[in-house]
Amino acid sequence: MDASWFPAVNRFARSTPxxxxxxxxxxxxxLLAWAGRTPLRPLVRRQDSPAPVVAAPWS
Incomplete structure (x- = not known):
């Protein structure tokens, strides 16, 4: 594994505390914010047709 990028990442981390x-x-x-808003998604009223949402898994 080439670890030549590791010092550059460390320099960047030290310069941006x-x-x-x-x-x-x-x-x-x-993760807490994501988990909190996920159950609310079905409650949000959609303005457009649900067809693209239904068709997405089949594409």
Missing amino acids: WLHTLLAAYARYG
Whole structure:
């Protein structure tokens, strides 16, 4: 495995500590937000025809 990119990733991580905080919060609460909004999706009124949604698994 070529690990030559690893030092570049480490340099980027060291130069952006604010990004670590943001991504750590996303990792912690992102799944919770996704799980919370998923059951609400059927309750949202669709403006267009449901045909593309029904046909999607068959394409």
